Amino acid sequence: MHKSETSLPRFSVVIVTWNVRDLVIDCLHSVYHDFTCANITGEVWLVDNASPDGTFDAVRDAFPAADYPSLHLIQSGDNLGFSMGNNLALREIGFPGGVNLPDYVLLLNPDTLVREGAFQALIDAMELTGAGLAGARLVYGDGSFQHSAFGFPGIAQLLIDLFPVPGRLHDSRINGRYPRSLYQADQPFEVDHPLGASFLLRREVIAQTGLFDEQFHLYCEEVDWAWRIKKAGWKAICVPSAEIVHYGGQSTTQNRPAAFVNLWKARLQLYRKHYPGWKRLLAAGIVRVGVNRFIRQVARDSSLPEADQAALVAAGREVLKLSRTL
Helix, strand or coil, X not given: CCCCHXXXXXXXXXXXXXXXXXXXXXXXXHHHHHHHHCXXXXXXXXXECCCCCXXXXXXXXXXXXXXXXXXXXXXXXXXXXXXHHHHHHHHHHCCCCCCCCCCEEEEECCCEEECCCHHHHHHHHHHHHCCCEEEEEEECCCCCECCCEECCXXXXXXXXXXXXXXXXXXXXXXXXXXXXXXXXXXXCEEECEECCCEEEEEHHHHHHXXXXXXXXXXXXXXXXXXXXXXXXXXXXXEEEEEEEEECHHHCCCCCCHHHHHHHHHHHHHHHHHHCCHHHHHHHHHHHHHHHHHHHHHHHHCCCCCHHHHHHHHHHHHHHHHHHCCC
């Protein structure tokens, strides 16, 4: 039985966007469509991280304030990144210690489309299980399977990332993946952390654990927060009956030097924060051996332009330097 209209759950959606004008407008249309289908009171907080493509003005024109009073637009003035952008909106809402806060907050990527019924399914699962954190079942734009939740990274995942291993291990629990059969069922299942593209938090969890740790500028932000949530005694779930299309994971990522450094910098920060001392030392040793191997491979790769080789080798050396601080 649904709650009476005077006690409907209050549900805030936070979207941080940069330079994806058309995608975020489609995303907002899907959000507002699902608000009409859900037994909730919904509002949206959108942070534009100084997009050069005119996102802020385009959203304001497509969603005029007179028709969408629940849409709050924030222009950051600078590209704050994912964690700082979300924190900016969360503080505007009143977290972590304000009053009259929403019951649930969904952090949603701008390159998503919310399928009808997803919000209600997420809230119903949270109320049924008592979970503090939840994620939807994500699919690619063509409807194909996408891993939507993961196990916390361990030593085995480091080995799989950095060294040649049998292909079957990449899609296994050893590598933090949950069986596809769980996503095909109707029941929520417990996970370590959902992907940050769809990250639903209970009000009490934010109050207890705080906001994103802003030392994580790119990568691993949601992993760190989910780890803190679990340490605080809350469980996380994935909700297969809540479907959200996530385009971002389908794009081919280039192995750019900056991305390589940013990824490993974030991972090393994560290990430093959550691993015990012995595990940090072991992880640092594995990273150094693996990255040295990467540098040798790049240096021998005659198909790469000389400038790209040099940039990737320099990126590898930067990661080696960072690993010595673990």
